[in-house]
Amino acid sequence: MYKALIIDDELPARRAIRALGPWEQYRITEVLEAGNGLAGLQMMEEHQPQIVLIDMKMPQLGGVELMRQGGSVCAAKFIVVSGYDDFSYTRSAIQAGAVDYLLKPVRAKELASAVGKAVELLDLEALERKRELENGILSNLSVPLLKETIFSAIIGHNGRLHEIPELAEFVNTRQDDLFRVLVLSVLNLEEVCRERFKGDYHACYYALTNAVNELMGESTGEAFSFKSARYGQELVVILPGKVSAWASGDLQAVMGAVTRLQAFLGFDCIAAWGGKPCCLAELDKAYHSARESLLQTDLLRGGTRSAAEAGVGTAALSVLAVKEKVQHALEMGSGMVAAGVLRQYFAAVRAGGRFTAEMMLQALADFRLLAVELLADSGRAGGEPLAEYDRLFRSPVMRFEAFEEQVTGWFEGFITGQLQRSKPPEKFDVAKVRSYIDARFHEELPIASLTERFYLSKEHLHRLFKQQYGSGIHEYVLKLRMEKARELLGDPALKIQTVCERVGYRDQNYFSKAFRKYCGASPQEYRSALLVKQGADGTL
Incomplete structure (x- = not known):
């Protein structure tokens, strides 16, 4: 199957060639057109036609120069179509590599002959390439x-x-x-x-x-x-x-x-x-x-x-189900407990009575993901531990005993390394984070800014804060803002918009919804009730 491109600055000439061309006869399935030499050169590079019909004399880029430049971007056979019956044009076209030179107005028989000649050359070249490929294979490869x-x-x-x-x-x-x-x-x-x-x-x-x-x-x-x-x-x-x-x-x-x-x-x-x-x-x-x-x-x-x-047995146990237990063992600083969790996993697999090669491949992928997540929790990238894991399981399907031994051995070493690297010179004081939040709760406090300031991963920071204070960072910031808003609403001289801004909210509507959800009343309702109470108590 071949493609042809007609390049001529005269639209009637292009239409005539398209109408007269024996395209189907010569297995040409696509015929493209360009209205000048520059556009034609671009289409040659983009579409890689095998046959290009070119007008000899066009503005911007003539036929001879177009063939010269086009030959460097497209391995096509050129047919020149020209209104000039001049030997110098013919000689220039032949020297530039044209397979034929046709005079306008183009006749169907002459066009068919030129296209047939181009296709014949293309077929011969394709056959030669095939022979060269076959000869190269036969001469360079053993049986x-x-x-x-x-x-x-x-x-x-x-x-x-x-x-x-x-x-x-x-x-x-x-x-x-x-x-x-x-x-x-x-x-x-x-x-x-x-x-x-x-x-x-x-x-x-x-x-x-x-x-x-x-x-x-x-x-x-x-x-x-x-x-x-x-x-x-x-x-x-x-x-x-x-x-x-x-x-x-x-x-x-x-x-x-x-x-x-x-x-x-x-x-x-x-x-x-x-x-x-x-x-x-x-x-x-x-x-x-x-x-x-x-x-x-x-x-x-x-x-x-x-x-x-193969037989029939229970479904594969999820490796990721042991993640929390391994994490907990790491937080406790106990490599032995973490290794014990893995041994329990393998004991459960054996008790299941069936563990296929497919299950082993999935388990290896899950164990690797577990390692990636544990590294992320500690604020570290994969690096050498994962490279070592990939080397160890280069041949991932193995005897079950070897699988159990290698996975357990690798994770014991991995966990020990994690524990050693995670030991800080002194225990991190999460009160520093609380003090920082207390002083800036009215500002934008994205978690990323806290992790960067205190050199902790997001997961680890959340876990430490919740263990120490019983709530997450987001909940703690919300509590500070709402308690401060309650205090400020007791001052009738302050507008609610001012209270909203002083506790870190830019949108008063959003502040009102958050306040109602936390306190059970809107800021205005809360202030009114507070003023009534203060009047009754004689504190106004």
Whole structure:
């Protein structure tokens, strides 16, 4: 599909070219127009047309200069349309790169020939680019890497390399072949990589994929596995759908191979099939189906596990439900109590009887959010603690025992660090905040100004103030203002507007509503009642 742009300062000429052009015949789906050279140059840069028809002589920017400048912003084929039958114009146009030179008035047959010539050149260039791409791929990639690139592109929706015939033949696959997709997640990848491969992830993955290919392909020799581009601890295995065990989705055969993999290299895996045998183009659906099943694997079950054994259990416990308890432990200065809260959480998870890979991922996200909120409560940003958390859980799905141990260990260290950093040289005296408010309650007192002045987070300041005085800062300021307003209303010489301003309100209506809500009467009603009482008492 191509786009064309007509650039001519004469409207009748543009209309004639649009009417006569064989646009549909040559797969030109959009025809644009510009009334001068400068506008045409802007449209070339914005719309990137493949064919540009240019009048040779226009004000502001002529045809030759337009082709010269346009060639730097747009890879188009130029057709010159001119009212001048002059060899010098023709030569200039050809030198500037025009594929044809047409004289006005334009004839349909000549226009069709010129457009056809431009489209032919465009088609040849596209074919050459495709060949160069294919040759580059074939010459620079090994067969396994090429197969991984093709399968990864399908699964990740990153291209349609499998539709290039040369590539399909090169990796010995056909469009009508059927495949099964199996997804494995290595629960102890970090541990095995560290202990058996000295932290060399490349060597670790190489050994893992080769072992899986050998174990899963013993009967056919056709298994092909590769690391998921998005989830580092996952392995995608492509198997021939024609093999009976794979076609029927025999998990026993799969788990047998997984058990041998653990015995051979120490990899502890969970596995899931991705639907029925499918063609190459539908591998993405099969992969996502397998991954959804994989996430339902119950990690509380011992031994080799698969998604088919997930079972049914209670819903996941919310990590954020323990937030207040952990916060309270921090306020008490007790790291042991905080760690105990986490251990209680894990005990409750075990008692629930089911904890899937999906629940583990959610719990890890919630634990991280809990850490973020605890840091915010203390007035600190994430920084190194969260970076350490992300490094520790780079492979987030693991054995439940390792998950419990690592989360608890990290939080114990995190809480200890929080307690050490939160210890001030001396206990903060919240009375300083009260004194500051007492002296300025009639002014604007946003919480942000208090947090900046006393170097406390908003949450921590609220908590300290309420613990000390039994009310929040907002309620305390309101009380001061209303009590002062009561006092001032006892002076009949003061206007209510003056009282309103002296206690920190600019809007008398708003002040009246706030006063009525607090005192049960409007300022005027309160003053009248007060004056009556004072008259009765003889205090006027």
